[in-house]
Amino acid sequence: MHSIMEHMKMDVIFNLLEKHRLEPYYNKFLQLGVKDERDFIDSLTEEDLTNLGLSQVEKNRYSMMTKNIGRFRAPAHPAAMPVQKSVKSFSLQYTYPKCPELKHITDMDPAQNTIEDLMLRICHSESIPSSKGVCLYTFDGMPLTDDPFFNTWSLQDRHIKSGDVIYAIFTPKENLNTAPPNSQQLGNETFGTDTVRCHVMLKGDFEVNVDLEKDTIANLKKKLANESGIPAHVLQYKGETGTGNTLENCGISEGSTVHFSLSSFSEELPDSRMFFKDDVKPSVQQTPKGISALLSSLYIIKVGPPLATYGN
Incomplete structure (x- = not known):
């Protein structure tokens, strides 16, 4: 059992390095004694990186990697005992389809870590490739990640409490909502009384x-x-x-x-023909006929008669 856990940790480290294009140094990091992602933050020096042969560009990638690790690990505050206490007492559980058992997260700070940090942490823990992202839901089905703006709020501000269970769905990144560019013209500064x-x-x-x-x-x-x-x-x-x-x-x-x-999105109702367009890439391969049947069923349930053009 111990060897299995060690192997899983090594997989996580390789995946982390791969995401930041540093996987050629995987074995060298292991030889230095790296055993989990925390070692990248508190155990390696600039001299170590130079001795490993990292170029300046690769050191920049390493710096970005440590920043990302810091986002899903609770920040250390040696002089702030109340914060440390809140971190130690805060824990979450999460699961996903076909997950054999609940997974635990015990080292995040609800006042400082955001929903984005939680998404990053879960993807990292499950070694999800960079081509995929994650949608999070409360265990009773309320979506947590449908609007990118609210993903920047802290776990505390999103009313996520210690002991809560989060449900995760991993999906290709093209299926995730992204904030549209802010093209709104706000005009010149004005003053008034x-x-x-x-x-x-x-x-x-x-x-x-x-x-x-x-x-x-x-x-x-x-x-x-x-x-x-x-x-x-x-x-x-x-x-x-x-x-x-x-x-x-x-x-x-x-x-x-x-x-x-x-809301990051305009509240104007989309054209139904665009709303039900086959623009979602399923994680499991589907036939056009299967997708058509699903969308037509949803159309019947939500807004009216089925679209005769679906399935063509």
Whole structure:
């Protein structure tokens, strides 16, 4: 059993080096005594890397690798005992299809490690190739990773508690949601003496000074982003658009409360023909007929009659 565990650790180390294009040095690192990923952070020196023959470019890759390891390992804070205590008492379990038993994670800091860090940690622990990513769900099925913006929040902010069980689905990266580029034109900086209260979902209220007669929703988003620290492109206005471009035309007045939700994606409904387009690469090979039958079934359940063109 001991030899099996050691072999698994070696596989994890090789996979980590391979992802950062350092696998030619795998045996040399083992000869130096590297036994798990923590050794890369606290046991090797610049001189060791030079003696191994790493070029400057390869040292840069090594530096990036140690930064990634630090993301899924709880940071050390020797002088901060409360943080150390919270790290020691925090643990998670995760599983995935055909997983023989629950896997345990015991060394993450819920106040500092993010959902992205958890994704990275699970992919690393399971030696998932770089061509694949992971979707995470609570054990009762609520998606945790469907919006890239929320993946930057800490485990604590996402209300993940010690002892929770996370369900993981590994899938080709092209199936994962990625944040669209922020192409929104926010306009020039404006000033005003009117005050509006902006309520942001999950983040609370912020007071913003605007010019109701000149400022637009885009201007308001920019000012709210500066005030709240939330990127403007994820602030989604929840209100009437009115008859013109200005806040006044949208029915916003002095003292109004303007509501915003948080999402990396526009809330405009997609065209159904695009929404049900065969654009997902399944982990298990499917026939076009099988994919067509599945999508048609979903279409019946969710929105209406089946699409006659599916299966052609």
